[in-house]
Structures are given as structure tokens and as C-alpha cells.
């Protein structure tokens with residue numbers, strides 16, 4: 001087994017994958033980040049050959065079917081990626097000296113709990129996306145639970161790819177007001193902070209379920225309002241109920257995640273999402289046309 005060598009599935013183009021790849025490389029890891037042209041992730045033989053050529057000590061899986069509403073119409077395709085790929089990885093890694101860190105989601109919960117979800121709370125997904133992601137968690141845990149970290153995260157924003165915050169700030173350049181849902185509350189999370197948490201767990205030699213998000217909670221409306229305030233954009237954010245913004249997939253009304261297991265194992269707590277959002281806007285977006293053009 002080689003030293004700190006990783007494969008990051010989704011590392012070439014994914015919102016999280018790209019930042020995770022950069023974080024691992026900065027920390028001195030050798031990282032292979034295959035895109036669709038480099039590796040066919042539906043082909044078990046191809047993945048096996050890739051594993052044997054790269055000899056990683058760790059495989060990070062950030063690939064998923066992430067279009068939550070479209071998944072309601074394409075359950076087979078969503079299941080192929082969200083359950084089938086982890087199941088295949090479980091079979092391939094069982095006989096190889098490779099640990100796994102797999103990313104999952106807050107959407108495994110039904111959202112009816114009024115306090116942050118811990119790793120001991122019972123999942124009850126309400127959407128095809130949430131159900132297939134939970135199936136993926138179970139497939140990996142059943143196959144190689146002793147060397148797998150399942151990292152549930154939520155509401156991602158970060159550099160390199162469109163995300164909710166980026167979309168809101170772009171819309172604010174064209175409109176004087178926006179209506180944003182106020183009755184869905186979650187854990188906004190900066191991909192840079194999430195990648196650092198993944199790295200810490202990879203270096204801890206641990207396994208099991210973790211919730212990895214920034215500290216605190218917000219509604220989509222509160223997140224949008226904080227972002228526009230920080231970016232000094234003159235756009236009024238109006239709070240609306242979900243009933244005024246119908247979406248195909250049912251989303252949890254409350255999916256704040258409790259990170260205490262991460263803190264126990266890693267010895268640090270994630271910082272508040274508001275601090276992370278400042279870094280995203282001032283460090284990642286400040287010099288781009290997105291922000292500069294708005295000022």
C-alpha cells in the first residue's frame with residue numbers, strides 16, 4: 001500500500017470534488033481525480049484496473065446524482081449512481097487495502113425533528129434522492145463498514161462551480177428583489193471547510209457515520225440575505241413559504257446536522273457558516289466579475 005495517495009471520484013469537475021482534490025494536494029497527498037473521459041464509473045473492471053494502477057490508500061467518493069427534483073423522474077438513473085456506485089466500490093475495496101470516505105446528505109432525514117440531527121437519529125428520506133443516497137450509505141457499510149467513513153453534509157457553497165449563493169448573487173445583479181423560501185432550515189456549508197474536515201478524518205484512521213457541516217443554521221432566505229449584505233448588493237430578499245415555490249421533490253423542513261461526533265474524533269469544531277460565507281465571498285468571489293461588476 002502506498003502512503004498518502006488518494007483517488008477522488010468527482011474530483012475533476014464536482015463542486016466538492018474539485019476543492020477536496022486541491023485540499024489533499026496542498027496537504028501533500030498524491031491525488032488521482034478522474035473525470036468522465038478518464039474513467040467509466042459504470043465499469044467495475046475499469047475501476048478495478050484504475051485502483052490497481054494508482055494503489056491509493058484512500059478513495060473519496062463525491063460522485064452522485066445530485067439533481068434532487070429530476071431524480072423524482074429518473075429514479076433508476078439516480079439509484080444507479082447513488083446506490084449502485086457505492087455498492088460496486090464496496091465489492092472492489094473489500095479485497096484491497098483501501099479505505100473509503102463517501103459523501104452523503106442531510107436529505108436522508110424527514111425534517112420533522114426540531115433539534116439538530118445526530119448520527120444516531122433514524123433516517124427517513126422523503127425523496128428519491130434521499131432514499132437512494134441512504135441506500136448507498138448502507139451498501140458501503142454492509143460491505144466495508146470497518147474501513148468506511150460516511151460523511152453527511154448539506155447546503156454546499158464554494159469556489160469553482162455554480163451553487164445557491166453564486167446563483168443568488170448573480171440574480172441580484174439583474175433584479176431589485178428576490179423571493180426566497182424561509183421555511184426550510186439547514187446547515188449552510190463551505191466546501192473548503194468540508195474538505196478540511198474530510199482530510200482530518202482521513203488522517204484519523206476512523207470509520208462510521210459523521211455529520212460534516214459548518215456550525216449554526218439558516219433558512220434559504222437567511223443565507224441569501226447574508227450573502228447579499230456581505231456583497232453589498234442592493235437587492236431586497238423577501239421571505240416566502242415553500243408553498244409559493246413548488247418543487248417536485250419533498251425537502252426536509254428542518255435538516256440541521258449535529259457535528260459532535262466529528263468534534264469528538266477530530267478534536268476541533270467547525271466554524272460558523274457566516275464566517276465561512278465571508279471567506280467565500282471575499283476570497284473566492286471578490287476578484288471575479290460577479291462581485292466586482294456589482295460594486
Ligand SMILES: NC(=O)c1ccc[n+]([C@@H]2O[C@H](COP(=O)([O-])OP(=O)(O)OC[C@H]3O[C@@H](n4cnc5c(N)ncnc54)[C@H](OP(=O)(O)O)[C@@H]3O)[C@@H](O)[C@H]2O)c1
Pocket residue numbers: 009010011012013014015016017035036041061062063064065066081103104105106133153154155156157161
Ligand atoms: N451540493 C450540495 O448542496 C450537497 C448537499 C448535501 C450533500 N451533497 C453531496 O455531496 C456530494 C458532492 O456533491 P456536489 O454538489 O459536489 O456534486 P456535483 O457538483 O453535482 O458533482 C458531482 C460529480 O459527479 C460526477 N458525475 C455525476 N454523474 C456522473 C456520471 N454518470 N458519470 C461520471 N461522473 C458523474 C460529476 O461529473 P460531471 O461534472 O462530468 O457531470 C461531478 O464531478 C454528493 O454526494 C452529494 O450527494 C451535496
